[in-house]
Amino acid sequence: MNQAEGPRLDGSLSEQAFAALVDQLRQRGGECGPELVPLLSVSHEVFRGRFASSSVRMRAYAMAACHDIGLPDQAVPYVVEILETSFHPNLVAAAARAVRGMAAPDARLADYLIRSIYNIWQNDQPVSFEAYDVKWPLTGFSTALLEVLDTLAWLGASAHHVIPELETLLSAFSKRFNPRVRASIVHCIETLRSSAADSPKACCCSAPLIESGAVTGEDMDIASIELEDQDGRRFEWHQFFRGKPSVLAFFYATCMNPRKCAQTIYNLANIHKGLLDAGLDGQVRVAAITYDPQRDTPAVLRQYGESKGIRFGADCKMMRVPSQFDGVVDAFDLGVNYIGSQVNDHRVELYLLDRDGKITHAFLRLQADPEHVITELARLASESRGECRRSIP
Amino acid sequence: MTKISDYKARLLQRVQKAGGQLDPGAQELLDVAGSDEQIAALIERLANPATPAADQLSALNTLATVSIFSKVLSTRSADLTNALRGLIYSPDGEVRRQALSYLSLRGDEVAQQHLRSELQSGKPESEKSVPTYQAIAMLGMDEKAIDKALLLAIAKNPPDDESLVQAVRHLPADKDTAGVLMAILQDESNPIAARALIPDIVNNVDPSGFAAYAKRKLEEHGADSEIAPFLASGVVNIQPDKNQDQIEETKTLIRSLAPASPNSFLKAAMPLMSDKISSDK
Numbered sequence: 001m002n003q004a005e006g007p008r009l010d011g012s013l014s015e016q017a018f019a020a021l022v023d024q025l026r027q028r029g030g031e032c033g034p035e036l037v038p039l040l041s042v043s044h045e046v047f048r049g050r051f052a053s054s055s056v057r058m059r060a061y062a063m064a065a066c067h068d069i070g071l072p073d074q075a076v077p078y079v080v081e082i083l084e085t086s087f088h089p090n091l092v093a094a095a096a097r098a099v100r101g102m103a104a105p106d107a108r109l110a111d112y113l114i115r116s117i118y119n120i121w122q123n124d125q126p127v128s129f130e131a132y133d134v135k136w137p138l139t140g141f142s143t144a145l146l147e148v149l150d151t152l153a154w155l156g157a158s159a160h161h162v163i164p165e166l167e168t169l170l171s172a173f174s175k176r177f178n179p180r181v182r183a184s185i186v187h188c189i190e191t192l193r194s195s196a197a198d199s200p201k202a203c204c205c206s207a208p209l210i211e212s213g214a215v216t217g218e219d220m221d222i223a224s225i226e227l228e229d230q231d232g233r234r235f236e237w238h239q240f241f242r243g244k245p246s247v248l249a250f251f252y253a254t255c256m257n258p259r260k261c262a263q264t265i266y267n268l269a270n271i272h273k274g275l276l277d278a279g280l281d282g283q284v285r286v287a288a289i290t291y292d293p294q295r296d297t298p299a300v301l302r303q304y305g306e307s308k309g310i311r312f313g314a315d316c317k318m319m320r321v322p323s324q325f326d327g328v329v330d331a332f333d334l335g336v337n338y339i340g341s342q343v344n345d346h347r348v349e350l351y352l353l354d355r356d357g358k359i360t361h362a363f364l365r366l367q368a369d370p371e372h373v374i375t376e377l378a379r380l381a382s383e384s385r386g387e388c389r390r391s392i393p
Numbered sequence: 394m395t396k397i398s399d400y401k402a403r404l405l406q407r408v409q410k411a412g413g414q415l416d417p418g419a420q421e422l423l424d425v426a427g428s429d430e431q432i433a434a435l436i437e438r439l440a441n442p443a444t445p446a447a448d449q450l451s452a453l454n455t456l457a458t459v460s461i462f463s464k465v466l467s468t469r470s471a472d473l474t475n476a477l478r479g480l481i482y483s484p485d486g487e488v489r490r491q492a493l494s495y496l497s498l499r500g501d502e503v504a505q506q507h508l509r510s511e512l513q514s515g516k517p518e519s520e521k522s523v524p525t526y527q528a529i530a531m532l533g534m535d536e537k538a539i540d541k542a543l544l545l546a547i548a549k550n551p552p553d554d555e556s557l558v559q560a561v562r563h564l565p566a567d568k569d570t571a572g573v574l575m576a577i578l579q580d581e582s583n584p585i586a587a588r589a590l591i592p593d594i595v596n597n598v599d600p601s602g603f604a605a606y607a608k609r610k611l612e613e614h615g616a617d618s619e620i621a622p623f624l625a626s627g628v629v630n631i632q633p634d635k636n637q638d639q640i641e642e643t644k645t646l647i648r649s650l651a652p653a654s655p656n657s658f659l660k661a662a663m664p665l666m667s668d669k670i671s672s673d674k
Contacts, residue, residue: 051509052537053502090502122467123499126475136503137440137479143471178429178468254536294567339540 009039011049018046018058019132026065033072036062040078042345047337052344055337059345060090064129066098077210081347081365083112085259089125089144092116096147097129100154107158108209113148114165119259120144121176145177149184156195163192212363212372219358220331225324227289229317230302240317241357245380246285247271247373249350250334252292252343253304259367260348262308264288267367268350269309272316274374283381286316289328293320294341335364352376355384425455426463432456436469440476446485453480453491478503481522489522497531497538504531505538512543518552526555533563541565548573554584561587564594571598575606578620585619592627601636604628608643616654625661 007017022039025032038044039062047055063082066075075098082095096116099109126141128134142150152159152166166189174182223238241248249268255261265288272286288305290296296304301318310318321328329336335347350368352361361376363369425431435452438444444452456473460466466473480492481504496504508528511521518524523531525547532539544560551557561577564570577583578591596603607624614621625647631640644665651662 051505051540053500053505057502057506124471126471126478136481137475141471141475145471175464176468178472181468339537340542342537342540344537 010045011047013046015054015058016132019061022062022065022132026068028069030070033066033069034074036065036069037072037074037078040075041335042347043333043335043337047344049339050337050344051339055344056088056091060088060094060127061129061132063091063094064097067101067129069101070103071098071101077365080109080112080209083109083116084366085119085257085348086116087119087123087257087259089120089123090127092120093127093142093144093147094129096144096151099151105155105158106209107155107161108207110152110155110159110162112209113152113155113159114162116148117145117169120148121173124181143181145181146184149181149188153188153191156192157198160192160196163189166192210365212361212366212368215359215362222324222327222331223357225321225327227319228298228322229319230298230305230312232298234322238357240285240287240319241353243355244283244285244315245355245360245377245384246287246353247350247377248353249288250291250332250336250346251288252290252346253296253300254292255343255346260346263367264348264350265305265308265310267370269311271368271370271373271377272311274370275377278374278378280374280378280381282315283384284315284377288318290318290320291325291334291336291343291346292341293322293325296320332359352380354380355387422455422459426459427465429465429469432459432463432466432469433472436472436476439473440479442479446483446488449480449483449485449488450491453488453495457491457495474501477501481507486523490527493523493528493531497534500535500538505535508532509539509543512547524556525552526559529556529559529563533559539563541567541569545570545573548577554587558584558587558590561590561594566594566598568598571595575603579606588620589623592623593630596627596631600631600634601639604631604640604643608639608646611643611646611650616650616658621654622657622661625658625665629661629664 007013007021022036025036039046040059042055042059047058050058063075063078066072066079071079079095079098082091086092086095096113099106099113124143124145126138126143127147128138128141152162166185169177170182170185170189177185223236223242225237226234227237227240228234240246247268249264251261251264253261268286268288275281275284275286288310290301297320301320302312305312305318310316312318328334332349332351335349337344337346347365348363348367349365350363350373351359352373354360360380361373363373425435435456438452439449439456456466474496477492477496478501480488481496483489483492493504493508497508507522508531512525512528512532521528529539529544529547541564544564547556548560548564551560557577561574564574566574574591574595578588578595581588592603592607607628610618610624611621616622616625628640628643628647634640647662648665651659651666654662
């Protein structure tokens with residue numbers, strides 16, 4: 001998007017102007033896909049200073065437009081992230097709708113769509129993406145669950161493998177759905193069965209939809225940034241993150257999404273336990289840094305960590321950056337945004353750093369696989385030992 | 394040890410036994426709660442613009458009551474939200490209030506956006522869907538639905554006393570808010586309901602500054618003023634600070650005033666008195 005010609009894409013843009021921009025892109029069609037993708041990122045400047053619900057609504061509107069202009073490949077990780085972690089009916093509906101903008105159905109999305117049903121079935125809500133501001137009540141409307149089921153049906157033969165999951169919804173959880181949703185589940189099962197019979201079994205690509213893993217880390221200019229741990233001890237970044245490889249997760253204690261921060265810290269506790277079981281005690285460091293240094297005081301960090309099973313020690317800390325967190329956001333290009341000092345949205349993020357403090361792996365948007373993290377940390381620790389031996393004359 | 398299944402069975406027996414003694418009104422609610430048809434009909438009444446306001450309120454009350462325990466209603470949440478979002482613009486003030494209240498309690502983004510727009514709009518109170526103080530209370534149910542800047546703007550220029558109280562109640566304690574809150578506390582023309590909230594909000598932002606103010610007011614007016622018990626409570630709850638001498642001086646003053654003070658002051662100062670007794674021992 002040419003910012004010199006268009007409106008300023010920052011927090012000063014009105015929601016209606018944002019929607020008008022998305023509508024323009026939608027009218028221009030498929031060529032605009034790459035211009036739409038940055039608007040799906042929680043950390044885009046256009047979401048700065050907005051209430052969480054406004055930011056969600058705007059992102060959902062942009063996401064739903066991918067249905068009309070075609071879902072660009074670069075947008076797929078955002079779709080997957082929302083289906084896996086979001087509890088917002090509007091966002092989930094938009095992500096499910098966007099899938100139907102793909103050039104061809106992709107079997108890998110079916111499992112994410114099924115999981116999204118369990119995220120939103122307690123809070124299904126009416127949705128409309130025809131216009132940004134609609135007049136309520138709507139006479140005919142879709143809902144998040146209906147969008148998900150429509151998309152599963154659209155996947156056709158490639159979603160054949162989730163028929164048992166849908167049957168379980170009908171047999172074990174039938175009373176959790178109203179007649180319209182139940183009818184949609186039945187229709188979805190019938191469509192998947194008939195499309196599987198009509199067409200040869202679709203190839204099920206096993207490559208992950210979100211690539212996580214090795215990155216080429218650059219030197220980060222944050223060595224002197226001050227950190228404060230769960231006991232109120234203060235030290236500089238390089239004192240903790242240099243000398244040994246480390247795993248670093250970002251979170252904040254008042255995050256209300258159980259698939260994000262709480263799960264991230266439980267996962268980190270499991271990774272720590274796995275590292276100890278693998279005999280890596282003393283060779284690697286484990287850390288979590290809060291997105292919300294104002295509210296997450298040392299006492300909050302300690303209480304939150306203990307409640308999630310974190311075993312604090314010299315090599316395992318939860319920390320805040322009391323005064324220069326912007327530097328950390330820039331260095332890691334963190335996926336987080338704020339209204340004032342309050343987080344309005346963020347993604348799941350966990351990093352591995354080598355003994356020089358450079359990023360070697362990034363696990364973004366989905367929870368990291370503990371086995372993968374432990375294996376990579378063990379390799380980094382082994383490299384670190386080798387470098388230590390070589391440096392001794 | 395009692396198994397969960399035994400416990401559940403006993404509970405069910407008790408409910409079934411009690412079921413025979415239910416009054417007709419309660420039985421009717423139970424019937425509605427379990428019936429998809431009846432719930433759909435009530436929602437339809439809400440969505441129909443021709444339904445009189447009294448009938449809409451009756452349907453809203455029934456749905457709000459059964460929402461606490463009805464599993465069927467939760468399957469109809471999309472239909473209910475759709476109808477209630479329409480009622481935000483009802484010409485009847487009570488229908489608007491109840492619809493906004495129900496939606497806000499569930500974090501509905503459309504209701505929240507509507508309430509925020511009105512708070513930011515500068516409309517006269519009489520033209521707003523609900524009064525400012527109710528809008529703040531509704532938005533305040535979701536920590537992320539209302540921000541400091543909006544609350545500060547209302548606190549500095551409230552349309553009425555109740556709105557000032559609600560704005561103060563929801564303001565966080567930090568360096569940006571402490572100055573405004575202290576000014577409200579010090580202005581004796583402000584309602585005591587708002588001023589009384591402030592000591593326990595600001596006391597740990599600038600502990601020695603707050604302690605100095607409390608000491609000065611207590612020296613000037615003694616323990617009899619309306620605000621005195623709240624100042625005492627604010628000082629009692631101060632965390633240890635770098636300038637502890639200032640805080641200790643104020644605590645000493647409160648201890649000296651307490652024996653001859655009204656009950657409310659004595660009650661607020663009591664933790665300091667027990668500190669003194671234990672240190673004397």
